[in-house]
Amino acid sequence: MSGQEPPAAGPAGGPTGGAPGAAPGSGGTAPGEAIPDEAARDGSAEESEERDQPQTAWSARRDLVDHSPRTMKVGTHSRFGGGYTEGDQHGVSGGRVTGDVVMGTKTVHHWSFPGLSTAASASGEIPRGTLERLAASFVTAGDTFDDLVDRLRRDRVLVLSGARFTGRRTAALMLLHRLGATPVLALDRDTTPGSLADRFTARDDPPGPGTGTDTGTTPGGGRARGYVLCDLATRRGNALRETHLLGAADRLAEQDAYAVITVGPTAVLEDDVSAADWRPPAAEDVLAAHLRTRSPEETVERLLGLPEVKEFLDHGHQLREVAAFAQLLGRYAAGEVTEQAVADFSLVSLENQVQEWFEEDESVVHLRDKAFLIALAAFDDGPYALTAELSDLLYGLLQQTENRATVPVIPVFGTHIGKRLQLARAERHEAEEHTEWGPVTQTKAAFHDERASLVLLREVWTGHPSARPALVAWLRHLADDGRPLVRTRAASTVAVLARTDLPSAMALVIEPWATSNLFRHRLVAVNSLTLAHHIGTPNIPRILDDWSTAEDRRLRWVAVRAYALIGPERPAQALAALRDATRALYRHFGDPDDFDVEMARELAEAMELLLLSPADTEVLTDLLSRLDDERAVRDLSLGGFVNACRRTEGDDRRYGTPLVLSWYARALAHDDRTAAQGIARLWREALGDPHYTGSALEVLRDWVLIASRSTTAEWALAALLPTLVATPTEHQRLTHLLRTMPGEDGNPPPEVTTRLLSTLPPRFPPR
Known part of the structure; x- marks a missing residue:
């Protein structure tokens, strides 16, 4: 639970506790219900339940908003949930990449990347045509390439360090090409550091005619030879040493040859070995260079201006994918492929990358790395240390x-x-x-392409079912974690799995959580269903409708919480469901042994969230139209309203302006009489109802104290208070409050009470 929460208004108006006779923290159990054998990892089931406490709907939604992944983040067009901070509706809102294009049926196109292998497959001569083709579209970043050429000319052998798929092999070949080294021989990647010099031996056949610059010409007029060794394998105990390079340089000098060795950024190199860092050029520059080899300049400019091309470049693709995309654009310019194929290429490339990660054997992508990829998909743009910790689990x-x-x-x-x-x-x-103690700065890790998390989770869940038992066990561990971020990301991960395969996600994960005796598990089920609905998973409202009338009260609890979150996009249905649930609950209102006080509180909190959502006006209108209905519906309306009046901007109870008071001020400013009069009427009803008078006066005292520190709040309250006085009883109640209420910490009443008292009629007229 994040921070201290004010008590919620229950059916009798005051703070409520657990249902009579319930186990501590459990909220009670309906007759005949089976309690699952759920135990915390560090104790028995009974101890776990004693520690487990229900988090208020408001703070739970705040955690959901704060910790949802960026593909499900808040925005100005929230579909559910919301406050009023700085004019923005704060709820769980639309990500840009969670539509059918990512989460639906997987695209079936496959693109190859010819000539762009990261390493030479075996020893042999690189065809001259390949070198010429690469040179025609080769671009560099800044002047660093010229420096590398000078260094290679001087040292004869150069170690080039760079990440996979950054064009390091192409750069190695172009360094040799710039020196005029021909032919270029690719050495087997199984070459070891100790055998490096032995690979550079003169061949019997004379080198072919050169095509490069004169810098590679031997004294006798011949051509310098080139060698390239991609992805030299190093490990502890078999590092690349300076002696290896010195021996190689001697052999190369004997035959007037040059060699470039590429390694990864974590290659094991002796301290005396200085590797040159390869930094790839910008993807846009590479794409333009490749296009210019295929099309005239005006066509290149037109292609680069396509929205699909701009979107492709925004997703941070690898250079091998950029080169393949240029080929596709050339075919598009020639009328051989459609615009849809161009639009699909970015996602198809991402899907192919994800498949490659999980289809590679452990010599390329270790199981621990695959676990990290899955964890990063769940905790994308989250703290790196947390992601690494849970990936090891x-x-x-x-x-x-x-x-x-x-x-x-x-x-x-x-x-x-x-x-x-x-x-x-x-x-x-x-x-x-965001944390319980305020924002803190952390080192975070995020995919370059924000779609990667969704595509990756879909691939693991549907493409590798054998991983499901471990993944499900992992998610259950996350749901037990004490950190709100971890529990929220467990829910968002399950939401993606549900969008991919709803029946399996329900049976394996969501339903066990929803029927758990622990509130934290049920809350993760609520968030899973909420986020699953948000990203377009079908049938979630139908599930909630069924659960709202289920025999199992735990399912009813989950349904009520979820209605509060998805209700603003379908307020009429949500309000009807909450009323039906309340009526069913109040059948036992006269029997303290059977009446579920906890569920009554949940229903009021659900109404509170709906009132403070983008559907506020529609919800307010509905509440006003049903104030004269039976006791159950009236309690639902007034309990939810009083709870909503407690909430302040930024959750700052001392200095934040009450959200409902801000709503009233905006309604006056925009001449919205329906909202202004509706808020005033609900206040009068709450103050005049014996079940809610005490709670309403307590909230009004808080508003007066806030008004003593905020001129804006004082003006709004000064406009509201006169509208709450329509009878002598109402006049007496408010004047007594303002004349007798103490200040904070037992101090005298604040001066604002005198100013507010002056806004009331000095002498109430007779009826």
């Missing part, structure tokens, strides 16, 4: 899936953050993270 569960007899082994050290993020095509950055 998943790694242990995956090891057990592969071999239950194996004790999970998790290396404590040795995994470099840079290596992990490069593999994941992700980046780290410093940003603020």
Whole structure:
């Protein structure tokens, strides 16, 4: 639970506790219900339930808003939930990438990337045509390439360090091409550092005629030879040493040859070995260069201006994908493919990358790296340390899936953050993270392409079902975590799985949570269903409609909480469902042993959220039209209204302006008489109802204290108070409040009470 929450108004107006006879924290159990055997990891089921407390709907929704992934983030057009901070509706709102294009049926196109392998497959000569084709579209970033050429000319051998798919192999070939080294021989990647010099031996056949500059010409007029070794394999105990490079340079000098060796950023190099960093050029520059080899300049400019091209470039694709995209654009310009194929290419490339990650054997992508990729999909743009911590938990569960007899082994050290993020095509950055104690700055990790998390989770869930047992066990661990961020991301992950395969997600994850005796589990089920509905999962309202009338009160609890979150987009249906649930609850109102006080509180909190949502006007109108209905409906309306009046902007109870008071002020400013008169009438009804008078006066005292610190709040309250006086009783009640209420900490009444008292009629006229 985040922070201290004010008590909610129950059916009798005051703060409410658990249902009579209920187990501590459980809220009671309907007759005949079976209680699942749920235990916390660090104690028994009974101890876990004693520690488990229901979080108010307001604070739970705040955690959902704060910690949902960026693909499900808040915005100005929220579909459900909301406050009024700075004019924005704060609820769970639309991400741009959660539509059918990402979460629906997987695209079936597959694109190849010819000539863009990251390493030479075996020893052999690189065809001259390949070198010429690469040179025609090769671009560099700044002047660094010229410096690398000079360094290679001087040292004969150059170690080029860069991440996979950044064009490091192409750069190696172009360095040799710039020196005029021909032919260029590709060495087998199985070459070891110790055998490096032995690979540079003169061949019997004379080199062919050169095509480069004169800088590669031998004294006798011949041509210098070139060697390229991609992805030199190094490891601890077999590092690349300076002696290896010196021996190689001697051999190369003997035959007037040059060599470029490419390595990854985590290659094991001796301290004396200085690798040159390869920094790839901008994707837009590479795309333009490739297009110019295929089309005239005016066509290139037209293609670069296409919206689909701009979107492709925004997603941070690898250079091999950029080159393949240029080929597709050339075919599009020639009328061979459709505009839809151009639009689909970015997503298809991402899908192919995700498939590649999980289809590669462990020599390329280790199981621990795959676990990290899944964790990053769940915690995208979250704290890196948290993601890494929980990815190791998943790694242990995956090891057990592969071999239950194996004790999970998790290396404590040795995994470099840079290596992990490069593999994941992700980046780290410093940003603020919401916590119970306010925002704190943390190091976060996020995919370059925000669609990656959705595509990756879909691929794992549907493409690799054998991973489901470990993934489900992992999600259940996350739901038990004490950190709101972790529980929220468990819910958002399950929402994506439900969008992909609703029946399996319901049976394996959501329903067990929804029928748990622990509030935290049920809350994760609520958030899962809410976010699943938000990203377009069908049938969620139907599930909630069924659960709202279920025999199992835990399902009813989940339905009520979820109605509060998705209700603003379908307020009429949500309000009808809440009224039906309240009527069913009040059948036992006269029997304290059967009446569920906790559920009554949940219903009032659900109404509170609906009142403070984008559907506020429609909800207010509905409440006003039913104030004369039976006791159950009236309690639902007044309880929800009093709860809503407690809420302040920014959840700052001392200095934040009450949200309902701000709503009233806006209604006056915009001449919205319906809203202004409706708020005033609900206040009069709450103050005059014996069940709610005490709670309403308590809230009004808080408003007066806030008005003593805020001129804006004082003006709004000064406009509201006269409208609450229509009878002598109402006049007496408010004047007594303002004349007798104490100040904060037992101090005398604040001066604002005198000013507010002057706004009331000095002498109430007779009826």
